[in-house]
Amino acid sequence: MSGHVDDLLPLEAAGALGPEDAERVAAHVESCEACASAARRWRTLAAALRDLDSPAPSPRLLARTRERVERRRAEREEETWNRAALGFLIVFGWTLTGVVWLLLELVLGELALRSEQPVGSTLVWFVTYLVAGWVTAAAAALLLGRQAREEGRLA
């Protein structure tokens, strides 16, 4: 018998041959006992592979998994909220800075008119405001960061 199909048998048993090769195997094994016997062995092996044991996930594992998914979801929500809050604070900070400049212009101009005393330039007061604002923000950020680290250590 010529044209043995041994090389096709593993994939034939796996159901992974194309139609042409599958037909070739089917035709050949009808008349070739050696290949028919090998094909039976491969099919038996394939069936055994499908039946290999594997335990299902334990209830404890499933509970831990749900807990982990929920924890991660909560973290993501917090991260999203934090990003939104940070964006708002940045916009708010720059808006406030612009408003402060306008207010200083107005107030200092009015004071200069009423008191007839020098009250300093708007720029000096504005820079003072900015420095005070940034120092306060940096101190607050340091304190919050330290607190977050402490909470992380305790968690």
Place this chain on the structure above:
Amino acid sequence: MGRHQDRLLRYLRRLLGDDAVAEDLFQQTWVHVAERIRRYDASRPFAPWLLAVAHNLAFDHFRRRRPQSLDDGPEPAAAVDGLEGAAVGDPLARLAAKERRERLASAVSDLGPRDREAIALRFEQELALPEIARVLGVPLPTAKARLYRALRRLEARLLAGGPPEEWT
């Protein structure tokens, strides 16, 4: 998680060969799925997408653990050399069912991760070749070649594990 939890854990156990790691990656897979569920195309089957997520995590794990160990050992032809004429398979047939399964499971677990994965995806997960290719992130002919090589290597392991016997 529902109906996919069993098949996911089965796939990870077979691929990783370590229950503790498989359970950790089982959890990580569901966390990733929860985070990326918007990327899932609902017009396609869920199982291959889920298994592709697990596949990526598992191979990240392999790369972290032992960067150059993803190969699957000797080529199947070399492994079968010397057993020429011993009949393509033998060992399964005369063993009692339990013993036969244990021996087969052991032979599968001795394979490399890529071989174990190809076998698990085809026989345990019952995925078609195009779905296997999608999970592995490789072209269809590559998936087919991997499955073929995995089966040949498994055959070699079985033949090497005992005297030639019939499978049937």
